[in-house]
Amino acid sequence: MKRVNRSKLGDLFAKIAEAEALYLPVDAPEGARYEKWAPGKKLSNATNTVRSAKDFFFPQTERLYDVKRSGKTLEIEPPETETESFVLFGVRACDVRSFKILDSVFLADPVDTFYKNRRERATVVALACDRPEETCFCGAFGIDAAAPEGDVSAWFEGDFLYLKAQSEKGEALLAKLGDLLEDADEKDVETQQMRTRWMLSALPLGKVSFEGMKKTDLMDHFKNEKWRSLSEACLGCGTCTFVCPTCQCYDVKEFDDGRKIRKFRCWDSCMYSDFTLMAHGNSRNSQLERFRQRFMHKLVYHPNNHDGEFGCVGCGRCLQKCPIGMNIVKVEKALEATHE
Amino acid sequence: MNNDVLIPRVGVVTDIRTDTPDVKTFRVIAPGGGKVFEHIPGQCAMLSLPGAGEGMFSITSSPTNREFMEFSIKKCGCLTTALHEMEPGQQVGIRGPYGNGFPVDTAFKGKDMLFIAGGIGLAPLRSVINYCRDKRADYGKVEIVYGARSMDDLVDYREILDEWMTDEGVAVHLTIDRPQEGWDGHVGFVPTYVKELGFDTNMTAVICGPPIMIKFTLAGLTDLGFDKTQVYTTMELRMKCGVGKCGRCNIGDKYVCKDGPVFRCDQLENMPDEY
Numbered sequence: 001m002k003r004v005n006r007s008k009l010g011d012l013f014a015k016i017a018e019a020e021a022l023y024l025p026v027d028a029p030e031g032a033r034y035e036k037w038a039p040g041k042k043l044s045n046a047t048n049t050v051r052s053a054k055d056f057f058f059p060q061t062e063r064l065y066d067v068k069r070s071g072k073t074l075e076i077e078p079p080e081t082e083t084e085s086f087v088l089f090g091v092r093a094c095d096v097r098s099f100k101i102l103d104s105v106f107l108a109d110p111v112d113t114f115y116k117n118r119r120e121r122a123t124v125v126a127l128a129c130d131r132p133e134e135t136c137f138c139g140a141f142g143i144d145a146a147a148p149e150g151d152v153s154a155w156f157e158g159d160f161l162y163l164k165a166q167s168e169k170g171e172a173l174l175a176k177l178g179d180l181l182e183d184a185d186e187k188d189v190e191t192q193q194m195r196t197r198w199m200l201s202a203l204p205l206g207k208v209s210f211e212g213m214k215k216t217d218l219m220d221h222f223k224n225e226k227w228r229s230l231s232e233a234c235l236g237c238g239t240c241t242f243v244c245p246t247c248q249c250y251d252v253k254e255f256d257d258g259r260k261i262r263k264f265r266c267w268d269s270c271m272y273s274d275f276t277l278m279a280h281g282n283s284r285n286s287q288l289e290r291f292r293q294r295f296m297h298k299l300v301y302h303p304n305n306h307d308g309e310f311g312c313v314g315c316g317r318c319l320q321k322c323p324i325g326m327n328i329v330k331v332e333k334a335l336e337a338t339h340e
Numbered sequence: 341m342n343n344d345v346l347i348p349r350v351g352v353v354t355d356i357r358t359d360t361p362d363v364k365t366f367r368v369i370a371p372g373g374g375k376v377f378e379h380i381p382g383q384c385a386m387l388s389l390p391g392a393g394e395g396m397f398s399i400t401s402s403p404t405n406r407e408f409m410e411f412s413i414k415k416c417g418c419l420t421t422a423l424h425e426m427e428p429g430q431q432v433g434i435r436g437p438y439g440n441g442f443p444v445d446t447a448f449k450g451k452d453m454l455f456i457a458g459g460i461g462l463a464p465l466r467s468v469i470n471y472c473r474d475k476r477a478d479y480g481k482v483e484i485v486y487g488a489r490s491m492d493d494l495v496d497y498r499e500i501l502d503e504w505m506t507d508e509g510v511a512v513h514l515t516i517d518r519p520q521e522g523w524d525g526h527v528g529f530v531p532t533y534v535k536e537l538g539f540d541t542n543m544t545a546v547i548c549g550p551p552i553m554i555k556f557t558l559a560g561l562t563d564l565g566f567d568k569t570q571v572y573t574t575m576e577l578r579m580k581c582g583v584g585k586c587g588r589c590n591i592g593d594k595y596v597c598k599d600g601p602v603f604r605c606d607q608l609e610n611m612p613d614e615y
Contacts, residue, residue: 064346064347065347067390072427072430073431074350076348076349076433078343078347105584106585108584110345110583112346113345114344218593218610218612219592219610222592222612248585248587249586249587250580250586251580252346252394254390254393265346268580268588270587275578275588276577276588278577278578279416279417279418279420283591283614283615289614293590293614296592297590301590301592301593304593
């Protein structure tokens with residue numbers, strides 16, 4: 001365990017940014033968001049960013065390849081592979097866990113090389129939470145916000161930022177910061193950890209559990225009558241999917257810039273009516289079906305395919321942002337109540 | 341250089357055959373000749389025409405064909421309309437193969453095969469039918485029931501008449517939905533015709549066609565005494581990636597692109613009806 005005085009945070013960031021790009025949450029009018037650090041930029045105090053950290057590995061839009069046409073001939077130009085390594089500083093425990101869930105999709109055979117390349121080039125400094133919010137329920141998924149996973153785990157306590165390497169990448173990063181850091185005792189953060197864990201358990205969603213979902217099989221969940229009332233008010237806006245750190249559905253689109261056809265990938269949402277639309281029909285015609293798809297995916301399909309791991313990390317963003325106040329906790333409670 | 345699975349290779353359309361008023365069959369080879377990649381019957385490929393889009397199509401030729409791949413494509417949307425407007429020599433983007441394919445070397449081996457297709461549903465079955473014809477010793481008798489709206493809508497009609505119908509050990513039963521001048525064959529829908537014909541319940545059946553036709557034909561086969569474990573079908577839903585990641589072709593926890601497109605009908609019983 002190492003530590004650095006808060007007054008030297010600017011020096012710490014400058015030192016990291018000397019060697020590689022550094023991204024961290026900063027305050028913006030709409031709330032905290034990740035930005036590339038530059039002298040003068042201050043780390044946000046917000047519990048979490050409005051958008052999740054998934055953009056760094058699975059950006060909202062990214063170039064896949066270009067195609068040049070001449071007559072009947074096509075020339076396919078793959079993009080240059082990105083080579084910049086970077087440090088993601090201040091990622092909360094929930095978002096760090098979301099990377100593992102995204103890994104289980106994008107790193108499954110055949111590997112998504114765009115995603116894998118970015119994952120390999122990133123060093124994640126995870127920041128422990130000390131002021132969880134009412135919408136937090138990461139504990140439901142076995143996530144400990146007071147001891148986040150990551151290449152380096154970090155805590156703010158008293159006048160210091162405490163840092164503990166958790167991987168080779170993390171050790172390499174701390175080694176580079178050697179002069180700025182002093183040795184510290186793990187006991188210094190234990191009180192904070194206990195306090196955070198107590199706060200999380202005392203919060204409104206502190207006792208939420210999703211494990212009951214596993215007692216009922218897929219078809220019974222699918223046929224549940226409650227989907228109708230749960231989905232009735234859904235606007236199909238897709239906000240939940242865009243702020244969600246684990247939503248990974250994407251679309252592949254293209255545009256003609258006059259010289260080349262540029263193929264790109266962008267986020268998509270299963271909440272949208274054209275998500276499954278084909279020339280001859282749509283397999284999910286109603287908002288009920290689309291709503292059910294999103295929650296079934298996170299609570300049943302994903303766990304079925306990935307050793308019981310739910311496709312949710314309890315970050316609470318969808319609870320904060322849904323315009324009709326619907327969310328995954330309400331869905332889980334309604335479904336489980338049916339089968340009690 | 342990035343060689344991600346989402347980045348296609350170039351294929352050349354060397355021949356375009358007009359099968360019906362809205363179905364054309366495209367022959368595709370690699371720019372240097374030969375096939376762009378190998379496949380097994382029932383697998384699919386992503387074809388793209390820059391400016392028009394990209395879509396998943398079943399590979400209609402049999403892998404026993406060493407020189408080229410074929411795709412029978414019905415004109416019904418933006419991309420397929422653009423594909424229909426192509427001329428020979430046009431290059432396309434092609435990637436794959438995707439999906440599980442038919443169990444031709446395991447569950448199908450040594451079996452009497454019953455193929456049932458409706459309309460463009462023959463496209464994915466043509467691959468496995470021709471595979472069985474080319475490896476005749478590996479399979480028992482082959483029966484084919486094929487129906488379309490009209491005589492003009494029967495895909496691969498020449499190949500059916502000249503090759504399939506003249507093959508020993510292959511029986512072909514054609515039907516069209518409504519009577520038509522010049523047609524002295526059977527008239528009626530495929531599911532009813534299948535029940536009329538009646539088949540040995542030891543056969544392994546493969547059905548492909550519009551979802552409604554698949555549902556009624558499966559019910560008909562069950563009435564005849566077929567067990568759902570003997571009946572296979574192949575599905576199609578909207579796809580963007582082909583590798584189980586873009587998230588839209590799932591039926592329950594199964595992805596059609598990766599866990600399918602071929603499913604045994606007893607598997608469908610435990611899957612939501614979202615297709």
